[in-house]
Amino acid sequence: MRIFAFAGSLRKESLNHQLAQIISSKLQDSNVDVDLAKFSEFNMPLFDGDLQSVSGIPDSTQKLADRISMADGLVIVSPEYNHGVPGPLKNAIDWLSRIRPFPTAGKPCFLASAAPGLVGGTRGLIAMRPALSFMGAWISGESFSLAQANQMMAEGKIVNDELDKILNGMLERFTKVTASLQIK
């Protein structure tokens, strides 16, 4: 089983990328083949239908689509920006939606977020569901929002045992679903 993971933030020291790394390690420890990307590998222009008419799908979009297509499941770790999906991530989703069939169609998807504040990014994850669902992803009901994330991660681990255990349970259920779920 192969899972493609990335964080929806372009920052180098992104808390969300750190959480994506922690999740990837956990999955690898469970013998999952993980493809962890940096979101900055897929630098895209702002979506513009005219641009698509002239130049087609950007290479970086196609590259992202291919990585998604090769995976059995997706892990997207994303900050919330202004109670919503980060613009750059929504922009990538909008470009991806120009490829048919949608690369995300039928893919099980686990959402997580990390934020320095007390809310933990949960509003952004809620805002992400309509677009990814429209694009055919099967999104895990369970999602993981790490509040006070700047204090909760150290040396590639989640320092709070209870939260760590909760995440382990979610990932175990997610990988079981990803291993079993068949559409085609």
Place this chain on the structure above:
Amino acid sequence: MRIFAFAGSLRKESLNHQLAQIISSKLQDSNVDVDLAKFSEFNMPLFDGDLQSVSGIPDSTQKLADRISMADGLVIVSPEYNHGVPGPLKNAIDWLSRIRPFPTAGKPCFLASAAPGLVGGTRGLIAMRPALSFMGAWISGESFSLAQANQMMAEGKIVNDELDKILNGMLERFTKVTASLQIK
């Protein structure tokens, strides 16, 4: 495989219940064991934490929970009321959420809607995702919104061939997922 289906409207001539009947017939034709309920079978009081403290979970809530628990997957057909989840349906979800583990946890779920207007109830289905996801359901990315539903159904069938075919494809994929998906 057993699927529990109901429409989130209390009206007797509900277009949404008609669509739930059509979906149930289609599933039965594919040898799925369908449990089709009327939402009015589960008449609940308005959710009130004090009432729960005194009287516990209402019998009708427990009955709904049991029907959900016995099924491998759920089909919820629901109108949109004022761009959101119908109050009575949200009320039922809120009562269900007092039962642990959530009866909906790990259940694949297909959402559909029917409405006389041109929008077809799609905004209500979007609004339903956060609560059902929080309660652990795996909601199909695909959902079916039947616009102009008063003209689109007759004699227990969808009269538009193209829409009928789209729905068939969605249900085929949903039942494949429901048959294959394993969590425990």
Place this chain on the structure above:
Amino acid sequence: MRIFAFAGSLRKESLNHQLAQIISSKLQDSNVDVDLAKFSEFNMPLFDGDLQSVSGIPDSTQKLADRISMADGLVIVSPEYNHGVPGPLKNAIDWLSRIRPFPTAGKPCFLASAAPGLVGGTRGLIAMRPALSFMGAWISGESFSLAQANQMMAEGKIVNDELDKILNGMLERFTKVTASLQIK
């Protein structure tokens, strides 16, 4: 200027009703005429179009509509249930929407929430915007979510000075808008 306030919870010791009381006191201190209701005054049946056909708008709905209509602005303090609008509150909104013109049309509205957890009910307030907006309310962009609310209120006051000040600023701006805003 008259403001109608209530909390969207039926519980007697509701944290949200306590917060509604605090907000009402603050508004009264600013010489606003406040009509503070208990949500349980407006006990309604579950919304059912057939019931409306037979019995019309319930008296309790009409009573709530009248209280809204007599006010220049609204304060709704509400818990979040399962990341959404509480079923009983959405049910009341759905009944209100059967009255034309919508009693909420053109009314400035301030949203607040209180919750024992760290998130403070903010997801429920986000979920409330589509329905109230559809029904013509002008909802303040600013809203107040009181996290750890069981520790944050005592003797009819918010015990944290910083949060108290934030709320004061929001209410001051809300009452200025309510006093000035003219539609008809």
Place this chain on the structure above:
Amino acid sequence: MRIFAFAGSLRKESLNHQLAQIISSKLQDSNVDVDLAKFSEFNMPLFDGDLQSVSGIPDSTQKLADRISMADGLVIVSPEYNHGVPGPLKNAIDWLSRIRPFPTAGKPCFLASAAPGLVGGTRGLIAMRPALSFMGAWISGESFSLAQANQMMAEGKIVNDELDKILNGMLERFTKVTASLQIK
């Protein structure tokens, strides 16, 4: 009174920009001073906190912020992309949110959309409310979604009289509110 209007699409022949032009004409006919921009005037990089640390707020963001600040109210006409806010528009909002106070704070805002399909972009407008509300805008409960927009506009006008009248009413109420609403 001055209103700043733009469409959240980068396409030259954007139906949404056409609708923004129609709305602008209507407002000018009512003696409103309209500042109608093309969204492509504000071409921004993808939001990246590291980029902000190095280079500050982009000039195009500041230009957009200034245009917003100089206006008494905003009209945003936007397509929906995949049931959500267009990535480029959310990206602009995310950049704007790095300026304090938020340029949108206290601004009355009217939302509209145009789409070739039957749904008319209404889901995208719903998705836009959380971010703009968080940034302090007072969003009109009324919004205008033009379905089948490719057939519904000609020669700078809306060809359907009933829809045209509905829009006129909404704009009349919006300008009354914008003229009267006072915060500071």
